[in-house]
Amino acid sequence: MSLPDHYSAAETGLLDQLSTLRWNRFHTMLVLLFGLGWALDAFEVTLIGNVLGALRAHFHLGSNAMSFILAAWFAGLMIGASGFGVLSDRYGRRRIFLASLVLYGAATLATAFAPNLAALLLLRLIAGIGVGAEYSAINAAIAELVPSRSRGRAAAIVLNFWPVGSLVAALLSWLVLSALPPDIGWRVVFALGGVIALSAAWFRRYLPESPRWLIEAGRSSEARVIISGIASGLTSHPKPAAARAIQRVRRETGSFLLLLRHYPGRLALGAALDFAEASGYYGLFAFLPIVVLPALHLPPAQLPLFYLAGSVGALVGGLAAAALLDQLGRGWTVGGFYLATAFGLVAFSSFTRMGAGPIMIGFALVNMLATGSWIAAYPTFSELFPTALRATGIGGSVAVGRIGAALSPFLVGYVGARSMPAALIMLAGFWAMGAVAILIWRMRGGVEARGMALERISPEFIANV
Template identity: 30%
Template sequence: MAAPAPSSPTPFETKIPHRLDRLPWSRFHWLVVVALGVTWVLDGLEVTIVGSLAGAIRDTLKLSETEVGLTASAYLLGAVCGALFFGWLTDRLGRKKLFTITVLVYLIATIATAFAPNVWIFMLCRFFTGAGIGGEYAAVNSTIQELIPARWRGTVDLCVNGTFWFGAAMGAAASIVLLDPAIIDPHLGWRLAFGVGGALSLVILLMRQFLSESPRWLMTHGRPEEAEQIVSDIEARVAAERGPLPPVTGKPIRLVGRTHTTLGEVATTLFRTYPERAWLGLVLMSTQAFAYNAVFFTYALILTRFYGVENQHIGWFMLPFAAGNLAGPLLLGRLFDTVGRRTMITLTYAVAGILMAFTGWAFAAGLLSAWQQTAAWTVIFFFASAAASAAYLTVGESFPLEMRAMGIALFYAIGTGVGGVIGPALFGWLIEGGDRYHIMYGYLLGAALMLAAAATEWRLGFAAEGKSLEDVASPLSLHKEERVGA
C-alpha cells in the first residue's frame, strides 16, 4: 500500500460533500450500512449473552450478584477506554484503518472470554471486548454519517443503532438452546455462546475490505485527489445502478488540509465554540446509558431472584424486550428526518421517563408478574431505544469533521462512564439486598434522568435534519476567509 500523501497547506476547493449528499440510495449505501452497522448487532449480542446467561456464568464461576454487576461494569469500562483511544486514532489515521483494528480487538477478546477460568480473567476479557466495541462506535458512527446522504442520515443512524437489539434477540434465542440441559451442559453452553460473536466478527472483517476510506476525512486531511477519485468511483457505481445522477448543487467549500487536530483544538471547539451542544451531548448520552445499562444488564437477576424464573428460560423474556427495542428506531426513525430532531428526541425521552417511573412503582408494589414486567419494559424501551439512538446521532452531528470520531468517543466515554458503569454495579447491589422498594428508587432515578434529558433537548436542541454535516458544524480546516460563526 502506498504511503499517504502529505497534508497540503495550499487551499483547495471541493464539492465532495454536495456530491455525496445528492446521491440516490443504492447498493453502495446498503454495503456501508451492513458492513459497518453490524457493530451494533455485535454489541447487542454481547450484552444479551452476558445478561441472559448471567445465572449460568454466576454458577460456573461462583460469582455473587455484585460480581455479576461488576463484570458488566468491566465491559463498559473497557468500552470507555477503547472509545477514547481508538477515537483519537480514528481522527488521526483514518476511518478504514481503525474500523479494521477495532473489529480484530473484539474478535480476539470475545473468543478468549470463552476460556476464562475465573472471575478475574473473565473481567479482563470483558474489558478488552468492550474496548473493541467502544472503538467501533467512534470509527463506525463517524464513517456512516460521512457517507450517507443528508436527507437519510437521521433515519439510517437510528435504524443502525437500533440493530443492537437484533443482536440482543440473537443472543436471547441462542441462550434458550445453550442453557437447555437436554441439549447441552449449561456450564459449557455459555462458553460456546461467545464463539457466535467471534464468528460474526470474522465475516464483518471480510466485508469491510470492500469499503474505501471516507472521502470527507481525506479532503480535510489534505488529500483531495484521493477523495475525488473515491467519490468518482462511488458515483460511477451508483449511476450504473440508478441511472443518471442528479446535478450537483451548492457552492464549493474552500479548505486547507491538516494532518491532525490537537486535543487543545478539540477542547476549544467543545467548550468555547459549541458549549451548549457539548452539554446537550453529555446529558443525552449519560442519561440513556444509565437507564439502559442499569435495567438491561441486571434484568436476568430480577427474573431469577424475584420471579423464580429458571436460567434456561431467561431468553424467552429477553426476546420481546429486544423486539420492542428494535421496533422503536425502525418505526420512529424516519420521523427524526421529517418532524425533526428536537421534537422527536424530547418526546421519546419524556415518554420513556414517565413510563419507567410508573413501572418502578408497580414492581415495588408487587403488581406485575414476570411477563407483565417484561411487557412494560418492552413498551418503555420502544421509545427509549429511539431516544438512545438519537443521542449517538446528536453527538455525531454536533461537531466538525476533523474531530467527529473523537467527539463521539468522548461523549460515549463520559456518558457510559457516568451512566453505564455506575448503573449495573448500583442495581447489582440493590438486587443483592433483596428489597423491592430499594430497587424502585433505582428505577425512579433512571426515570428522573430521562425526563431531565427531555427538558435539556427541548431547551438546547438544534435542527440538523436534511442539512449537510458541513452546514451543521463548519470544518476546522475551512479556509479562514470563509469561516463564519457557529
C-alpha cells in the same frame, strides 16, 4: 451558504457532490455492513446479560461480583470510545472500524476459554474496548458517507441492527443454555459470537475511507476517486494509500481540549444525552439479572426469554425513531422519546408486583421507548461536530455516558434489593435528564440539523452554540 474558508473551490465541489448524491447500491451496502457490525456489537453487549445467570452459578458469584463483570465491560467501552475516537480523527475511520471488529471478536472468542473470574474480567474489558471503538468510528463514518437528506434515517437504520443482534443473542443463548449444561453453554455462546465477529471483519474491508476525512487530511485526489466510485454505485473500493504522519491531518485534530474550548455546548449535549441513555438503558438491562431473577427465583435458562421480548420491543422503537428523525426533526424526536421512556419506567414500576409475565411485557414496552431514544440521540449529536473532531466528539460523549453505565448496575443492585419500583423510578430520572438537556439545547438556539450538509452544521457557521 458557502463552506468554510479553509476549503478550496475544488474541495467545496467534492463535498457538495457527496452531500447531494442519489441513494444507490453503495449506500445500501454501507448500511448493511455497518449494520452487521452494529448487530454484532449488540450481540456482544446483550450476551453477558443473557448468560449472567449461568456465570453466577459457575463462578459462585454474588450480585456485587456480577456488577463488576458489567463494570469491566463498561470501563472497556469508555476507554475504547474515547481513545479510539481520537485515533479515528488522527488516522482515519477505516482503520478503526476494521480493527475494532478484530479486537472484540478475538476477545469474545477467548472468553469462551476463560479459566477463572480474573481472566473473564480482563477479556470483558478488552472486548469492551473493541466495541467502544465501534461507537466512535461507525457513527462518524455513516454520517460522513451518506447524502444529507437521508443521513438521519440511514444512521438510525444502522443502529436498528442493535435490537436484531440483541434478539439473536437472546435466542441463541436460550437455545444453547436449554440444550447444554450451563457450564458448557455459556462458553459455546461466547465462541460463536467471536467467530461471527471475526468473519464480519473480512467483509467490511471493502468499505472505503471517508472522503470528508481525506479532504481534511489534504488528500483530495483520493477523496475524488472514492466519491466518483460512490456516485457510480461501486461496492468495492481500493485500500487507501499509506500516508506519512505529517500528511494525515491538515489541522490540529483529536484534542479534547479543542472540543472543550471551542464547542462546549455541543460536547455538553452529546455527553448529557449519552450519560442519560447509558445510565438508564444499561441499568434497565442489569435490573433483570440482578434484581428480577433472584426475586422471582427463575432458572437462568429463562432469562433470555425476557431479552427476547425486550428485543422485539426494541426493534419497533428503533424503526419508529428512524422514521421520525428526518420527518419531525432531531429535537422533537429525541425529546419525545426520552420523556416517554421516563414516564414508561414510572408506569413499569407497578408491573413488578404482578409476576414474571407482566414484568416481561412491561420490559418489552419500556425497552421499545428506551431504544428509540438512544437510536435518535446518536445521529443527533454525531452530526454536530466538525469532521476533524467528529470521532473525538462522539468518543468523548460516549465515554461520559459509560461512566453512568458502569455505575448504574451497582445503583440498581443496591436500590433494587430494597425496592424494585424505587430502582425503576431512579432509572426514569436518568431519562428525564436527557429530555431536559435537549430542551435546553433547543431553547438556547441549538441547530436543528435535519437535511443540512455536515459542513453547514459545523461550528464555523453557528456562532455561540
